[in-house]
Structures are given as structure tokens and as C-alpha cells.
Amino acid sequence: MTSSVLDRFRGRVAQRVLVKEPLAPYTSFHIGGPAEYFYMPRGEEDLICALRAAKSLGMPATILGNGTNVLISDRGIQGLVVRLVETSLSPVLENGLVLVRAPIPLSVLLNFAMERDLAGLEYLVSIPGTVGGAIYMNAGSFSQAISTHLAYVEVLERDLTYATRRHEDIDFDYRYSEFQEDGAVILGAAFELEHGDGATIRSTAERIRSEKRAKQSWEHPNAGSIFSNPPTTFAGKLIEEAGCKGLQVGQAQVSMKHANFIVNLGGATAQDVVQLMDVVVHRVYARFNIRLSPEIRLLGDFS
Ligand SMILES: Cc1cc2nc3c(=O)[nH]c(=O)nc-3n(C[C@H](O)[C@H](O)[C@H](O)COP(=O)(O)OP(=O)(O)OC[C@H]3O[C@@H](n4cnc5c(N)ncnc54)[C@H](O)[C@@H]3O)c2cc1C
Structure with a gap:
């Protein structure tokens, strides 16, 4: 990419784009070469701006969540890598649904639900990813998956238009979601959770946490x-x-x-x-x- 194209790109996303940023520190494996261009958006407008700029320049874009389910090539990733992790946001409860943005860590969602005695997400305990990464992977454990309690998912389609996909219209399977095929970016989701007994929810989560601690490396x-x-x-x-x-x-x-x-x-x-x-x-x-x-x-x- 020539420097004038890079300047155009930088100008459009308004914030600092890192060049040849090593990706290993952004993964739980601590493995991986550099991103040709690396960007951490501050909010969704910023994200869309970056993706639009990349698209108009014909640059491929790769989304990274918390990097806990990826192996990145030693040669790194060509084009733009966008890291979607945001620890300062919190889910909200609205009309009986828990609304959450994709870059939020799963642990934040889980704590939010447990503090309100909302059941159903306990099996996600100790999964170190973001909500977006977990939906993309249909993460879970003990034969349960994150898709079970999803009401809908908000996405940015490949053509960068917004869409809401209802749970019943999304193809999910064991560690599979249709997002793995169609390249949509997951922006947020709504969960429908039942009220349960707080003590039971917390003890289930604690049991799963210790079983995982004992078994996993x-x-x-x-x-x-x-x-x-x-x-x-x-x-x-x-x-x-x-x-x-x-x-x-x-x-x-x-x-x-x-x-x-x-x-x-x-x-x-x-x-x-x-x-x-x-x-x-x-x-x-x-x-x-x-x-x-x-x-x-x-x-x-x-x-
Ligand atoms: C110690 C350990 C324990 C684990 N235990 C479990 C477990 O019990 N169960 C389980 O299912 N997994 C487990 N995992 C794997 C991992 O934590 C999950 O798959 C997690 O959901 C990945 O989320 P992430 O944000 O880290 O995604 P990443 O690893 O960053 O990305 C994974 C994939 O999702 C895509 N992606 C990420 N965010 C978005 C988005 N917003 N929109 C579109 N695509 C996106 C990426 O492009 C990539 O292809 C474990 C991992 C570790 C290191």
C-alpha cells in the first residue's frame, strides 16, 4: 500500500491505525505474526468507518475478539485486523431481555445475569472470550451452548448494512454458527433468561468453574x-x-x-x-x- 493510500485510510478512521502490529500479545496462545494494519475502534461508528474505509480500498478485514480461539499465522494477517474487545460497557435489561454488545467479555455478561438471579448462562463460566466471539463459535460446555438463550443477534452484513437476525432464523450447531460462513460482523445480541434461584445459579457456576480448573491447562x-x-x-x-x-x-x-x-x-x-x-x-x-x-x-x- 502506498503512503498516500495509507494516509487516506488513516484519515477516514480518524484514530490511530497501527502498522505491522504484532498479534501474539492479543491472543491467549501468545502466537502470531503482525497485522498489516491493526485497529481498535472506540465504538460502533468507529468500527463501521474503518470497515467502510477498508472496503473502499479493497482491503480484506479480519475481526478479532479476545483471541482465545485462534491460531494466527507466523506470517501474520494481510489487510486490516479489527480487535473488538470493550471492558467498559455493561449489558442492560430491557423488556425482559438482556441486551449486550459483542465486544463485552462473556464474564461481564455472566456476572450481570448472576447478580440478577437470571439463569441459563452458568455453563459459560471460565470461557475467556467476548460475547461476539462466543456467538460466532457457539461456545459452551457440558452439552450447553450460548445459542440456547439467544433471542436475536445484531449484525453488520458483508455489504456493511445493519440487520437483526432472530434466533430461529440462524443456523447454529455444535461449535458452529452461520456467521462462520457469511462474514457478517456480530455487533450485539439479546438474551432471554429465566429468573432462577440465585444460590443454585451461583453454586452451579462454581461447580463448573472448579471442574474446568481441575481438567484444563x-x-x-x-x-x-x-x-x-x-x-x-x-x-x-x-x-x-x-x-x-x-x-x-x-x-x-x-x-x-x-x-x-x-x-x-x-x-x-x-x-x-x-x-x-x-x-x-x-x-x-x-x-x-x-x-x-x-x-x-x-x-x-x-x-
Ligand atoms: C483456557 C481456555 C478455555 C476455554 N474453554 C472453552 C469452553 O469451555 N467452551 C468453548 O466453547 N470455548 C472455550 N474456549 C475457546 C474460546 O474462549 C471461545 O471459543 C470464545 O468464545 C472465543 O471468543 P473470542 O472473543 O476470544 O474470539 P476470538 O478467538 O478472538 O475469535 C474466534 C473467531 O470468532 C471471530 N469473531 C470474534 N468476534 C467476532 C465478531 N464480533 N463478529 C464476527 N466474528 C467474530 C473471529 O474472527 C474468529 O474467527 C477456551 C479457550 C481457552 C483459552
Whole structure:
């Protein structure tokens, strides 16, 4: 991009656009090369302005939430990377619905619901992403998913027009939402939650939190579960039984604690992780004739 085009771009979004910003610090894996251009909007008008500018310049745009379910290429990401995380906003309760903006951390939504004895989101405890990232991934645990209690989702369509999609019109499945196909940006959502018994809600959340703490790896940077569970079993069980726990490529290691986690022992590259994932896929396939597919999203150039 020539400097005059860059100036035009900077002028349009009115705030600082970072050039060649390393992305590793914005991910829970602590892995990833630079964004060609990096932008953290302050509000939705700002976001739309940036996306419009990128579109008019023919520049691809990638949305990043809290970076807890991504593996970013060592070569980084071409075009504009927009990081949507906002910790100063709070959900609001309106006409029986909890309204929340996409960049808000899930933990904020969860606390908001629990403080008002609203039940249904307890299983999202300890998922370190944003509301937008969680809807995109249809995140959840213990056979529950965030989509269950959604009333509607507000999006910016690929052509940058606003739309509201009702829950019943959105295709959701296990760790799948139609947003993974159509490139819409999730702006916000409304949840319909039932009043419940506060003590029960809090004790359920606490039980899930401690079960996760006991099972998952928190000592080293990671991106949660690497592979989706196949329909009838757990990916972690297959990986462990295929003898992959502790396998290492470079500084990436199959966690000794939870076999479906890959941990960054310090300085792991995306290439290390991808090679390790390949080894795991081959070993599991050779042993069980089941091909694991990644749950994490690979962003950038992996060719
Ligand atoms: C220790 C640990 C434990 C975890 N436990 C769980 C668990 O129990 N259950 C579970 O489901 N997941 C779990 N995860 C994975 C992860 O936290 C979730 O998938 C989370 O919802 C991702 O949100 P994020 O904001 O970090 O998204 P990111 O990782 O930043 O992005 C994920 C994808 O969503 C897209 N995206 C993000 N925001 C938007 C938006 N506003 N509009 C459109 N696209 C968007 C990105 O482009 C990317 O493709 C865990 C991760 C870690 C590190």
C-alpha cells in the first residue's frame, strides 16, 4: 500500500491505525505474526468507518475478539485486523431481555445475569472470550451452548448494512454458527433468561468453574480445545488413548493435563502448532479411524 493510500485510510478512521502490529500479545496462545494494519475502534461508528474505509480500498478485514480461539499465522494477517474487545460497557435489561454488545467479555455478561438471579448462562463460566466471539463459535460446555438463550443477534452484513437476525432464523450447531460462513460482523445480541434461584445459579457456576480448573491447562498459554469433539466421543479421550499426551514439536506440546489442549511452552510458532496438530490427527486416525477437525480458527496465511 502506498503512503498516500495509507494516509487516506488513516484519515477516514480518524484514530490511530497501527502498522505491522504484532498479534501474539492479543491472543491467549501468545502466537502470531503482525497485522498489516491493526485497529481498535472506540465504538460502533468507529468500527463501521474503518470497515467502510477498508472496503473502499479493497482491503480484506479480519475481526478479532479476545483471541482465545485462534491460531494466527507466523506470517501474520494481510489487510486490516479489527480487535473488538470493550471492558467498559455493561449489558442492560430491557423488556425482559438482556441486551449486550459483542465486544463485552462473556464474564461481564455472566456476572450481570448472576447478580440478577437470571439463569441459563452458568455453563459459560471460565470461557475467556467476548460475547461476539462466543456467538460466532457457539461456545459452551457440558452439552450447553450460548445459542440456547439467544433471542436475536445484531449484525453488520458483508455489504456493511445493519440487520437483526432472530434466533430461529440462524443456523447454529455444535461449535458452529452461520456467521462462520457469511462474514457478517456480530455487533450485539439479546438474551432471554429465566429468573432462577440465585444460590443454585451461583453454586452451579462454581461447580463448573472448579471442574474446568481441575481438567484444563492454565499454566501455559493455549487456545482451549484444539479439536472439536466427534459426534459420539471426546477428542481429548481419543488423543490421550492414541498416546499423544506430552508430544512436542518445537515449543508446542500436547498438554500433559488435558490432551485436547496444545500449550505454548514459550516461543512456540504457529508452524509448530500446525505440525503437532497434523501428528495428532494422523495418530488418532491410525488408531480409531476417526478424523479430528480443528475447533480453533486458523487466521492468516497457512499455505
Ligand atoms: C483456557 C481456555 C478455555 C476455554 N474453554 C472453552 C469452553 O469451555 N467452551 C468453548 O466453547 N470455548 C472455550 N474456549 C475457546 C474460546 O474462549 C471461545 O471459543 C470464545 O468464545 C472465543 O471468543 P473470542 O472473543 O476470544 O474470539 P476470538 O478467538 O478472538 O475469535 C474466534 C473467531 O470468532 C471471530 N469473531 C470474534 N468476534 C467476532 C465478531 N464480533 N463478529 C464476527 N466474528 C467474530 C473471529 O474472527 C474468529 O474467527 C477456551 C479457550 C481457552 C483459552
